[in-house]
Amino acid sequence: MNILEVRHIQKNFGKHPVLNDLSFSVPEHSIFGLIGKNGAGKTTAMKMIMGFLKPTGGEIRVCGENVAYGNTATNRFIGYLPDVPEFYGYMSAKEYLMMCGRITGLKRLQTSKRIQELLPLVGLDGIKRRIHSFSRGMKQRLGIAQTLLNKPKLLICDEATSALDPKGRKEILDLLSVAADQTTVMFSTHILSDVERICDSIGLLHEGKLALHGKLSEIKNTYRKEAVRIETLNEAQARRLLEHLHALSFIQSVERSQNAVTVQLHDPQKNGLKIIDVLSDEQIPIMNYELLEPSLENVFLDVIK
């Protein structure tokens, strides 16, 4: 079942079109990464999913229900985590979550039980300090606990890792992976390595549409380049290797950067052995030899160029 369906969304600000016939769906329990350059329209799309912005055209369904602008009924299915969540700093994490439970209509006992499940999950169990002394990463983890309090069907995270250091980012990404057992995650970011770490499917927003949409593994396969990278001892050896490789018929292109040579070739599994023969015949020492995996960054640059 699709938790979210976005169909033919158009959004203009004045005469300026930001989203143009945007369509995608997010299946239950997946982690969907919405990526795009700054200003691509990620936040605009998320605001429309929560009914805070009116689409110029098209429709959005959350858990099968139509999202209506200005009507937050479908937000009972949604938890929202912004890039920098705001809290009452004088409260402890537990007090804050108790207050959130009360505001959202949960019974006291129910909230208390849920907090006992969530605080260990986000690594804040037993921390009695006030929130104002929390690190950014701790605040973001508390934000995740807050969004999960009401057991949302869809957790929307807008640039949730962008303001964090690498350790804080890893903690949040690990947490979102675990949270996907309980909910479905839609995660917007411009940090492509974060998407590669946790998302199973992605949408690349470019010029108002999804220029790419699908399973990350399938997208990477489609854009797979047949290439190997060989690191030699020094630049002189890499130059020597370059000259010998130019003569081989199965090589499509070859380029050198310092002591490393990157080769695009047909059938790298088979023809790679012939490169090894050259290295051996010419006695060129190898520091490293690897089959190149396509990175999301390369795919991204290929698509939006």
Ligand SMILES: Nc1ncnc2c1ncn2[C@@H]1O[C@H](COP(=O)(O)OP(=O)(O)OP(=O)(O)O)[C@@H](O)[C@H]1O
């Ligand atoms: N209320 C508004 N009025 C006019 N233009 C707007 C409004 N909100 C957003 N825009 C424009 O729409 C475009 C998309 O903005 P949006 O914030 O959705 O992009 P984004 O992909 O989330 O980018 P970022 O990562 O920089 O936040 C931008 O050109 C922005 O200036």
